[in-house]
Amino acid sequence: MKNISLQILLVFTAFFIYRCGTNKQPGNENNVQGPDSSGTKHKYDTVLMMAGINSKGVGRFDNIKLTHPLDEQMVTSGKRIYETKCFACHKLTTELLVGPGWSGVTSRRTPEWIMNWVTNTKVMLDKDQAAQADMAVCLIRMPNQDLTDQQARDVLEFMRKNDGKN
Numbered sequence: 315m316k317n318i319s320l321q322i323l324l325v326f327t328a329f330f331i332y333r334c335g336t337n338k339q340p341g342n343e344n345n346v347q348g349p350d351s352s353g354t355k356h357k358y359d360t361v362l363m364m365a366g367i368n369s370k371g372v373g374r375f376d377n378i379k380l381t382h383p384l385d386e387q388m389v390t391s392g393k394r395i396y397e398t399k400c401f402a403c404h405k406l407t408t409e410l411l412v413g414p415g416w417s418g419v420t421s422r423r424t425p426e427w428i429m430n431w432v433t434n435t436k437v438m439l440d441k442d443q444a445a446q447a448d449m450a451v452c453l454i455r456m457p458n459q460d461l462t463d464q465q466a467r468d469v470l471e472f473m474r475k476n477d478g479k480n
């Protein structure tokens with residue numbers, strides 16, 4: 315039984331190494347579907363979504379109150395943080411770069427999970443199933459970004475904006 319799970323994991327891992335490599339082509343910035351339409355993107359999204367979709371993650375945040383409409387000041391600050399600290403590894407589409415693209419992240423992850431992830435990355439990687447599933451895809455541990463709680467909240471607001479939430 316254990317061996318079968320290991321084999322499945324290896325097949326997935328090989329598959330995603332291939333995907334991470336092929337996604338680094340220039341010129342796909344605005345191509346939300348990625349370079350092919352064979353359904354590969356769909357499988358990738360499904361694997362990420364299956365892991366801990368309702369989880370709050372591990373950390374101090376267990377009740378984030380979202381504002382409606384979006385707080386545009388936080389969006390602006392979050393965008394600036396994205397452009398300085400996150401941009402090198404995350405696209406705003408569904409495409410993988412070093413880490414997963416952020417399109418749809420506020421639907422597949424709870425606000426609490428995102429806040430805990432960004433402020434408690436190392437512990438989440440050690441303990442959280444969804445974070446570990448992401449890492450199985452990306453094969454690199456996201457470094458701690460040393461954001462304050464407010465900065466993490468601002469980035470979350472920017473992600474909501476990117477997802478067309480209001």
Ligand code: HEC
Binds near residue numbers: 400413414428457
């Ligand atoms: C050096 C590359 C790198 C940088 C810089 C980086 N990340 Fe990541 N991020 C990753 C990787 C890789 C993952 C996937 C999990 C893993 O393998 O550790 C990830 C995962 C995530 C996820 C989960 C995505 C999902 O779909 O589940 C979020 C949210 C995230 N990062 C936010 C941020 C924020 C916010 C910043 C900037 C403040 C940032 N990241 C900077 C590499 C990076």
